[in-house]
Amino acid sequence: MESPTPPLRLIRGESVNKAIYGFGDASGKGFGSSWELNGNVVFRFGIWGDDMDLTSSNYKEASNDIKSIEAMGEQGLLDGTEVFFFTDNSTAEAVFFNGSSKSPLLFDLVLRLHKIEMCYKCKVHFIHCVGTRMISQGTDGLSHGNLLSGVMAGLERYSNLKTWIQSFVDDSTEFLSPEDWFRRGHDIVPKEFEINVDGIKLPRVRMGTFVWAPPPCLAEVAIEELRKARHKRTSSQHLFIVPRLMQPTYLKHLHKAADLIISVPVGHPAWPQSMFEPLTIAFVFPFLSHRPWQLRGSEGLLDMGRSLLRMWSENNWEDGSVLRELWLYQRRLASMSEKLASEVLQGKKPSSVSHQPSRKRRGSSLGKEKRGRQVPKRQKRR
Incomplete structure (x- = not known):
């Protein structure tokens, strides 16, 4: 409601001018993120202030992701783009994908994401990846102040299925x-x-x-x-x-x-x-x-x-x-x-007994069996 006219939000673009890939990670007292721009790696990192001491790790991860996207917008990188931002926190992915959260702090971050998409007419995807990928990519090292790992040194991928x-x-x-x-x-x-x-x-x-x-x-x-x-x-x-x-x-x-x-x-x-x-x-x-x-x-x-x-x-x-x-x-x-x-x-193993119909026995043979068998008399109850 802040803008004088209702803002437009990009739902499905007719064309994508540019796609941006980025990674974000927050670990303990530190945070870091990196993304590619014109063939170069841009990164930001730092440590949290005292106001974040009582917040959860989920909030720190999600907050770092949103602040990184906002930093891209301030640099004029988001107009007409589709952003794929990776995080090793599955809660952050779920919150941004569902568009809501019971936590007031996380819900505020979701609103900030919607505002970013409206202001810059962009589309942002938050994608969960495992921590080992984050370490190999190098952003995990940024949250610890390490600038010589992952994308800082180069990264290759191979697959054969x-x-x-x-x-x-x-x-x-x-x-x-x-x-x-x-x-x-x-x-x-x-x-x-x-x-x-x-x-x-x-x-x-x-x-x-x-x-x-x-x-x-x-x-x-x-x-x-x-x-x-x-x-x-x-x-x-x-x-x-x-x-x-x-x-x-x-x-x-x-x-x-x-x-x-x-x-x-x-x-x-x-x-x-x-x-x-x-x-x-x-x-x-x-x-x-x-x-x-x-x-x-x-x-x-x-x-x-x-x-x-x-x-x-x-x-x-x-x-x-x-x-x-x-x-x-x-x-x-x-x-x-x-x-x-x-x-x-139902998980039952097929029986080893043949399923072929058995031969019918003649009545004369059945009669002989019955005549040769003694049937005990029932004892009367006293």
Whole structure:
């Protein structure tokens, strides 16, 4: 209400002129933040005053983040930009994403964020990352007064997952690019058409198995397309993989779409320590032709997920057979009778007894058995 005319707030920009990446950390008595500007690293650091002694660590982290964004605005860096600001405090991420807090101090910081976005017509994303990434990046050292670590000395990143995924999925599995999310991910074969009975030319549709691997900033868009595709094309199978960054923007939708979600820890041969955050993998299976129609929540599927997590917690990386069995789980159920499939879904192992119908015995043989058996008389109660 301070401005003479109602301010406009940027909800979705038609174009992004510039994106800014920054990190903020507060540790004990100190704080620090850094961001990239025209290929150079800009940073600020200092120590808290006595007025912050009685405040919580969550407030210090969030306050440092907001003050860093305000400093960018004062330097004229925020006009027409989208800011991705990383913090190792999950409470700060949740508060700014939800837009509210029961704490009066944190709620005041949320209001300051909204004011920044209105005044500078920018969009700010606060993203939680693990402390080891913050240490490697160097901002953790800034909060301790160390200016010779992380981005001050340089930082590289490396990732390789495709070989590991190919070890347990089918040879025909397709890895989707962002362009494929809107066509092939919906079973539509690009540049192939067919003529229906009415003589109308239609895109050719072919089921398949697909791997979706979006960057975290586009995970929400990818999941939206995946959910549409699953309800339109119920026979295709999907694998969704994404690092555990920007989770509040997509995790709720991912739980609605996936049958099973597991987390690959850092240190796995396919996901080294340099990746810092765990890798989220979601299995999206085709719908069943009988009750319960989908595999989500079934005890048998959850048992396999627990087996994987147990192996990884013990640093046992020989997970190929379990992952392969998990990938083929729905197809194995599809070949079973409804009764047997229901037992497997409940976590029961298939019985070793043959399910073939037994031969009927003739009445004469049953009569001989009855005649040869003595039935004791009932004793009368006194």
